[in-house]
Every structure is written in C-alpha cells, then in structure tokens.
Amino acid sequence: MKPYILLFSAFALLLAQPARAQKSNQLKSLQGHTAQVYYSHGHEQRAQSIAQRIDKAMTYYQQLLGFKPTVTLLILSPADWTKYSTVPVVYGMPHYADDKILVMAAEDNPFWRSFIPPLEQLPQDLGQQIRAAYQDSKGNLSMQPFFDLLALHELGHAFHFQAGLNMQRKWMGELFANTLLHTYVAENEPESLPALTLFPRMVVSSGAKEYTYTSLQDVDQRYDEIGQQHPKNYGWYQSRWHMAAGTIYDTGGKLVGRKMWDALKSSQVNLTDEQLISLLENDANKSVADMMRNWDKETLK
Numbered sequence: 001m002k003p004y005i006l007l008f009s010a011f012a013l014l015l016a017q018p019a020r021a022q023k024s025n026q027l028k029s030l031q032g033h034t035a036q037v038y039y040s041h042g043h044e045q046r047a048q049s050i051a052q053r054i055d056k057a058m059t060y061y062q063q064l065l066g067f068k069p070t071v072t073l074l075i076l077s078p079a080d081w082t083k084y085s086t087v088p089v090v091y092g093m094p095h096y097a098d099d100k101i102l103v104m105a106a107e108d109n110p111f112w113r114s115f116i117p118p119l120e121q122l123p124q125d126l127g128q129q130i131r132a133a134y135q136d137s138k139g140n141l142s143m144q145p146f147f148d149l150l151a152l153h154e155l156g157h158a159f160h161f162q163a164g165l166n167m168q169r170k171w172m173g174e175l176f177a178n179t180l181l182h183t184y185v186a187e188n189e190p191e192s193l194p195a196l197t198l199f200p201r202m203v204v205s206s207g208a209k210e211y212t213y214t215s216l217q218d219v220d221q222r223y224d225e226i227g228q229q230h231p232k233n234y235g236w237y238q239s240r241w242h243m244a245a246g247t248i249y250d251t252g253g254k255l256v257g258r259k260m261w262d263a264l265k266s267s268q269v270n271l272t273d274e275q276l277i278s279l280l281e282n283d284a285n286k287s288v289a290d291m292m293r294n295w296d297k298e299t300l301k
Contacts, residue, residue: 027080033073034058035102040077043106047075050104050148057152060184061159064258069158072101081105094151099161104151108136112143115199126202133194145195149181156180165261166268168276170223171216174238175291176264178245180257187254197246200239211236214299216292240298244291252285259284 030037030047034055039047054073062068074084081091085103092111094104105112116134119127119141134141156177160167167173185192208214211233213226219237227234248256263283271279273292281289 027074027076027084035071035073037073037075039075040080040106043075043077046106050075050151053148054102054151054155056188057155057184060188061156061180064180064183064255065159065163065261067159067163069162070100071155071158074101074103075106076103077106078109092147094147094154096154096157099158102151102154102158105147108142108144112147113141115143115146116141129194129198133198143199145192146199149185149192149196152184153177153181160261160264163265165264166270167264168267168271169216169220171219171237171241172264175241175244175248175288176257176260178241179248179260182242182245182249183254183257186249197242200242203236203239204243208236208299214296216295240295248285248287248291251287256285256288260288 027038027040028044028047030039030044030051033051035051035058037047037051051073054071058068058071076084078091081103085091085095090111092105092109094102096102116130119130122130131141134143134145136142136144154177157173159180160173160176167176182196185196212230213219213222213233214236219226219234226237252259260280263279266283267279277289277292280292
C-alpha cells in the first residue's frame with residue numbers, strides 16, 4: 001500500500017469515529033497560550049513549540065475572520081494517545097475532536113516516516129525536493145513538517161464549526177480550511193510552503209484514472225462512503241483541495257479567506273450549484289468559483 005493511501009485511510013477512520021478526547025489530570029498543563037494546552041510528561045519543549053505556532057495561527061485567523069473559537073490542545077505521547085485520542089490506532093494524525101479539542105503527537109513516529117518514498121527510486125530532482133522539505137536537523141527524513149501543518153487545517157475547521165456557518169457543501173469546508181492554512185503559511189512561514197505543497201503534488205501527479213469517484217457531486221453526496229471505503233480516492237480529493245487552496249491564495253491574495261467567510265456567512269439557505277458559483281465569483285473570488293466550475297475539466301487533464 002502506498003504511503004498516501006495510509007494517510008487518507010486515517011482520515012477515513014476519523015470520519016467514522018465519535019469524538020471522545022478529553023483532558024486528563026495525568027497530563028501536564030502549559031500556561032500562557034491562546035488555547036488551553038495539556039501535554040504528556042517529558043514533552044514540554046515540544047508542547048511549547050506547537051502551542052506557539054497555534055497561538056500565531058489562532059491570532060492570524062482571528063484577525064482575518066473577526067471570530068475566535070474555544071480550543072483545547074492535547075500534545076500526546078504514544079501511551080497517552082491510546083487513552084485520550086479519538087484515533088488511538090493511528091498515532092501521529094492531527095485531528096479535531098468535538099469541535100473544540102485539537103490532538104497532536106508529541107513524538108516522531110513510524111506513521112509519519114512511512115510516507116517518505118525510497119529516494120533512490122525517484123528522479124533526482126524530486127528526491128532533492130523531498131530531502132529539502134522533510135529532513136530534520138539530524139539528517140533524518142520525516143513527514144512531521146507536513147503533519148504539523150495539518151493541525152492548522154484542523155484549527156481552521158474550529159472557526160466555521162463554532163461560528164455556525166453553512167458551508168453549503170462538505171468539500172467547501174475542506175477547501176476553506178486549506179485556504180486558511182495555505183494563507184497563513186504563505187504570509188507567516190513561507191519557508192514551510194514546500195513541506196505543505198510537495199506531498200499533494202505527488203498525489204495529484206499520478207492522475208485520476210483509477211478512481212471510482214472524481215466529481216465534486218460524488219464527494220458531497222458520498223462523503224462518508226468515499227472516506228471509509230475508498231480512502232485512496234478520498235486522498236486524491238484532499239490533495240486537489242490543497243492544490244486549489246494554493247491557486248486561490250495566489251489569485252485572491254491574503255484576504256481571500258475572509259471573503260469566502262463573508263460570502264458563506266451571508267447565505268444560510270442552501271444554494272444550487274449555479275447560485276453557489278455566482279456567490280463565490282461575486283462575493284469571494286473568481287478563482288474559488290473557477291475551482292468548482294472547472295473541476296471536471298482539470299480532472300481529465
């Protein structure tokens with residue numbers, strides 16, 4: 001099984017799991033941050049690093065959107081992950097539980113490392129890009145830089161969940177969270193853009209011929225089915241949304257996430273596809289409408 005299939009198998013598992021994460025008296029508390037932060041024993045330095053990044057992203061999203069959700073951050077060792085995570089069998093997958101609890105791994109792990117392909121089997125230039133994006137200070141390769149950024153995607157979901165926005169389509173919630181993530185990274189951590197964008201490009205470059213479902217209508221109508229029964233197919237969708245978010249940011253600029261927010265907030269009634277395209281084009285940015293309008297054409301390329 002290819003590494004990215006494993007990744008989105010974990011996403012599929014998240015769809016099927018109830019939210020059960022909770023803070024524990026056994027976890028240590030880290031004070032002075034935007035979120036309530038709890039971490040496993042021995043991981044204070046990692047907790048500080050993650051909490052500071054969440055602080056920055058939370059502040060950035062809050063200033064952009066004019067809203068602040070309530071967030072509790074759990075940074076867990078493998079042992080604690082099995083006690084408090086909603087996905088105890090997949091250590092390392094950042095996820096958001098019951099709209100308020102963001103769970104992250106405290107340690108590098110085999111799950112992250114499994115996504116690094118054998119560099120000797122890749123074109124030299126691609127291998128160099130992977131090494132540059134995913135090599136740690138000790139010279140080892142890990143997908144930790146990508147997974148740490150996915151936590152900011154989950155943080156983005158907290159905003160539209162808790163603000164009660166009607167996202168119109170299930171895929172729109174994913175695209176919105178990815179747009180916030182890409183915007184934050186581009187504006188605040190441009191050095192992290194390769195870690196964010198390389199993996200999705202690798203997935204999409206393989207094409208879509210092998211997938212049963214490829215349309216936006218398919219994923220909206222069969223979201224749970226695709227996530228749970230066709231995880232590789234779901235992974236392709238997620239990668240497309242990651243790439244689309246980059247295009248939307250490049251076209252619409254740093255305020256495009258706020259425009260998407262305002263457009264969706266202004267229409268709480270359910271819209272037809274034609275009405276949604278019109279709303280996105282007129283009130284958000286043409287690039288957002290174009291993603292929806294041209295999705296099938298791009299799939300066939």
